[in-house]
Amino acid sequence: MSLIKLRGLEKTYQQGKIAVPALRGIDLEVESGEFTTIFGPSGSGKTTLLNMIGCLDKSTAGEIIFDEHSINDLNSKELAEVRRYNLGFIFQSYNLIPVLTAFENVEFAIRLIEKHSKKERRERVMSLLEEVGLGEMADRRPNELSGGQKQRVAIARALIKEPKLVLADEPTANLDSETSKEVLELMEEMNSELNTTFIFSTHDPQVMDYARRLIEIKDGKITNDQRRD
Amino acid sequence: MFFLKMAFKNLTRHKRRTLITALIIAFAILIYIMTEGLMIGMTEMSFNNIINLESGHLQVAKKSYWEDRKELPLDNLISPTEELENKIEKTTGFKAMTKRLNFSVRLNNGIDELPVTGVGIDLGQDRKVFRLNKYLVKGRMPREGSSEIIMGTKLAELMGFKNGDYAILLFRTDEDTFNTIDGEIVGLFNTPHPSLNESSVFLPLSTAQSRLNVEDKISHYAIRLTEQDQAIPAAEELNSRLKDPYHAYSWKDAAQSLVTMLEMQEIETQVILAIILTLAAVGIINTVILSALERMEELGMMKALGMHEREIVYTFMLEAAGIGIIGGSMGIIMGVIGLAIFNINGIDMSALTAGGDMTYGFPLKGTIYAGWELNSFIFVFLYGVFISILASVFPALWAARKDPVKAIYHR
Ligand SMILES: Nc1ncnc2c1ncn2[C@@H]1O[C@H](COP(=O)(O)OP(=O)(O)O)[C@@H](O)[C@H]1O
Ligand SMILES: [Mg+2]
Numbered sequence: 001m002s003l004i005k006l007r008g009l010e011k012t013y014q015q016g017k018i019a020v021p022a023l024r025g026i027d028l029e030v031e032s033g034e035f036t037t038i039f040g041p042s043g044s045g046k047t048t049l050l051n052m053i054g055c056l057d058k059s060t061a062g063e064i065i066f067d068e069h070s071i072n073d074l075n076s077k078e079l080a081e082v083r084r085y086n087l088g089f090i091f092q093s094y095n096l097i098p099v100l101t102a103f104e105n106v107e108f109a110i111r112l113i114e115k116h117s118k119k120e121r122r123e124r125v126m127s128l129l130e131e132v133g134l135g136e137m138a139d140r141r142p143n144e145l146s147g148g149q150k151q152r153v154a155i156a157r158a159l160i161k162e163p164k165l166v167l168a169d170e171p172t173a174n175l176d177s178e179t180s181k182e183v184l185e186l187m188e189e190m191n192s193e194l195n196t197t198f199i200f201s202t203h204d205p206q207v208m209d210y211a212r213r214l215i216e217i218k219d220g221k222i223t224n225d226q227r228r229d
Numbered sequence: 230m231f232f233l234k235m236a237f238k239n240l241t242r243h244k245r246r247t248l249i250t251a252l253i254i255a256f257a258i259l260i261y262i263m264t265e266g267l268m269i270g271m272t273e274m275s276f277n278n279i280i281n282l283e284s285g286h287l288q289v290a291k292k293s294y295w296e297d298r299k300e301l302p303l304d305n306l307i308s309p310t311e312e313l314e315n316k317i318e319k320t321t322g323f324k325a326m327t328k329r330l331n332f333s334v335r336l337n338n339g340i341d342e343l344p345v346t347g348v349g350i351d352l353g354q355d356r357k358v359f360r361l362n363k364y365l366v367k368g369r370m371p372r373e374g375s376s377e378i379i380m381g382t383k384l385a386e387l388m389g390f391k392n393g394d395y396a397i398l399l400f401r402t403d404e405d406t407f408n409t410i411d412g413e414i415v416g417l418f419n420t421p422h423p424s425l426n427e428s429s430v431f432l433p434l435s436t437a438q439s440r441l442n443v444e445d446k447i448s449h450y451a452i453r454l455t456e457q458d459q460a461i462p463a464a465e466e467l468n469s470r471l472k473d474p475y476h477a478y479s480w481k482d483a484a485q486s487l488v489t490m491l492e493m494q495e496i497e498t499q500v501i502l503a504i505i506l507t508l509a510a511v512g513i514i515n516t517v518i519l520s521a522l523e524r525m526e527e528l529g530m531m532k533a534l535g536m537h538e539r540e541i542v543y544t545f546m547l548e549a550a551g552i553g554i555i556g557g558s559m560g561i562i563m564g565v566i567g568l569a570i571f572n573i574n575g576i577d578m579s580a581l582t583a584g585g586d587m588t589y590g591f592p593l594k595g596t597i598y599a600g601w602e603l604n605s606f607i608f609v610f611l612y613g614v615f616i617s618i619l620a621s622v623f624p625a626l627w628a629a630r631k632d633p634v635k636a637i638y639h640r
Contacts, residue, residue, distance in 0.1 A: 054533065056533060080537060084536070087535070089530070089534065095637065100238065104234075104235075112540075
């Protein structure tokens, strides 16, 4: 069963009077539980594509079906609702709240879905932080953590809601290669442990080694799509 | 609780900015408390002056007299009867009463003439209702049955009189003929009620009555009660027993024009508060916009996580409320300290009025002390918090409505 179906997806940005086509007809299906890499050079449309899948922006043409539901006609409030309950995000620059501790940054996300008791919440946040290897650093603020550690907090924040899908736009772009490797390994581990679907983008050929499904994109079009085992 | 904690932590991001914004609110509240305190002090002293020197707690007069009382007429006077006085004495909280006869006088020193108010006073009773005798700075009170008079030092100065001089009082009698009193000045007073000092001459009631040819008639009774607060119910109570044309008036009726003026002043104070708090609101708006701009990437993250607009607005409102509470508390503390400093020595009104006697139309002079009311502290505190929250709504909405993609990649 496909978690995501994209049909003839197009996105054109309007820059003044000039139309900038960013996506030019994307057809794609992503199965539940997949670990997918979107690879392409800078400017190829990776961010745009992830924003479409992540219900953050509206397409110019084509259709997006998320979990059997078309999201084309949803308004911004309804899109927010879809994101709130189904999606996790990991950003290139972490986007953590600097005044909150690692624990609180993760807690923040689970607060938005009110289905846990206080005790349950604490336990879940703590065990997830332990799982991403930050059990000892729960009380640290982002500026007391390294880049790799910050991204681990962000991964925990994305996973705490147990979303159907986690989207990560160039999650390793700000990290050195050793740390990138660790972060990718962690994401893979979470994918197989929790069976959460991951889609992440990169322009770093090194990162491609971790891809189990590699989608190459160029000038807003998919040029290659292959599964590797 | 979580968002409350987050709001609190957010306030610590830029401690100085938080403090400065809070200080603007504190400053607004400080000014309000001081102005209000001064107003309360002036009001209290003005009312005391009117009660102690002009009207007593209650006055009983004929309705027709009361309406024209400013013209000091000699018609519609009261002929005292035991029946009437018995009724007055039965008033709850009654302490003392005295009779007064006000009339229009031209005060003459042989060269100049000045229109003043002549007041015939019952020398035995007057001091039980009024405090005039306490403000004698020279000489003594007049003797019963004599032509002795007392006046304010200010008036004496104006007319070139000294204690012991003779002043000519020229007036129209009840029969519309002119009569005079050659009054010996036996005392000078200096009260905190400026108009009394400038334009009143006091003499024995019996002397005034015989020279004015009004027999034993008086303008009104003035009554002192045990409690000032009882004046209005006491007037009502007494009126239920008094028959036309007699009517009891509380000191508030007597001070009607002052009460009206105070109401205007109160509005003025509120306007001042509103203006300063508007400035504070601008500070809050500025702070929220700066915060939102700085946290754009965080806001983008929040929106990506599916946080609703109203939840984002709510977090900013909590922060603004925090600033309001900090500013409000500082303002109250500063205000209390300010009032305390004011009241160590009191405020010399003459300094404010450049030596003049009238104080913005208030019947007071000399040193006044600021007052305070718990209710107005609570009001101004809540008002400050309310304005802070209100001011944050629009910039917060602007921030919350940012497009998530633009916010995430905001640079
Ligand atoms: N907001 C925008 N306005 C105009 N053009 C944009 C905007 N965002 C992206 N683009 C353009 O769309 C194309 C794809 O961009 P993007 O999706 O960011 O690519 P990538 O993430 O692969 O670097 C680029 O040519 C870029 O300049
Ligand atoms: Mg990009």
